[in-house]
Amino acid sequence: MNTSEIEQLLGKYFEGETSLLEEKQLIEFFSGDDIPEDLRQYQPMFSFFKSEASLSLSDEQQEKVLERRLEQYREETSTVKSHPGKKRLYYFSGIAAGLLLLAALVFTLRNEIGRRHHNELSNPAAEVAYSQTKQALLLVSVGLNTGLDAVQRIGMLNNAMEQVQKINKFYNYQTQFINPEWMQSPSTNK
């Protein structure tokens, strides 16, 4: 195949109009040795296509992939299998933790209050103080009661005073009739 034919084919090639057979001819031409200077720039392209087409996947490579995949699969299944159970476990452990916290809180609070009561009752100094206060209050109350008798007597005196005032009123009334001027003089003086 001469140079001009190749040039023509190249023109068609770049327009996407060569047939597969023509492209094969091009590849063959460029894998030869006697390539004119001005066509040499196309050589790498066609020798690349030719060498790439021979690339293959060896059995060793395939086995390697299978091993990798098997390992990956094992890892995935070991993590995936426990997954739904794990999810439920998380759910319930959350609730359990919440309940535990609540129980702990209630327990400690109750303990705290209980201990406070217990401390007050069991403190001997406080007991002594309590009984002393009680006695003192009792004393005051007894004293108050005795005072009450006196107050009652004062009440009697009050009654007497009322009687006296009644008598006094009556006396004043009487004196108005007996000596009206004497009675009126202080009122005019007012």
Next chain:
Amino acid sequence: MNLQDFNSKVYPLKDKIFRFAKRMLEQTEEAEDLVQEVFIRMWKHREKLDEYRSLEALAMITTKNLCLDRLKARKFPVESWNAQQSFIEMIAEETRPDHSDLILGVKEAMNSLAESPRMIVHLRDIEGYELGEIADVMGMQENTVRVALSRARKRIREILINNENYEYQ
């Protein structure tokens, strides 16, 4: 489809699937992995496989979709790791006797293409698919494939010429 049919009809596609996946993912290990994934998908649908016109087209479509999924998932976070990985692979390829710098340049030029034109060039120039077959895999009209193929080939040429000029400067 039984295991025997699967082994004789689907399994031999492994190299094509591998090459296609490697073109898209740019990583050998991930491409190897994807081949298995494609086979698993095909095996899961083994009851229906006989209904398909072309098992090869189905395999390639599956490969294309899985690759696009992975690329989408990868895009942002694995970028740096990706660059590192492809650098390691570059070194590995440079030691291949038939790969000169210029040929690696072609690979880079192809990788710089967007996903769809890259797939089209790969299927045509490396796998030697008819435009109609490519149209089936890509879910495009045959004419659209031709236009995209032409544009992608020209783009590769452009990148290579620019690189060459740059090297001589």
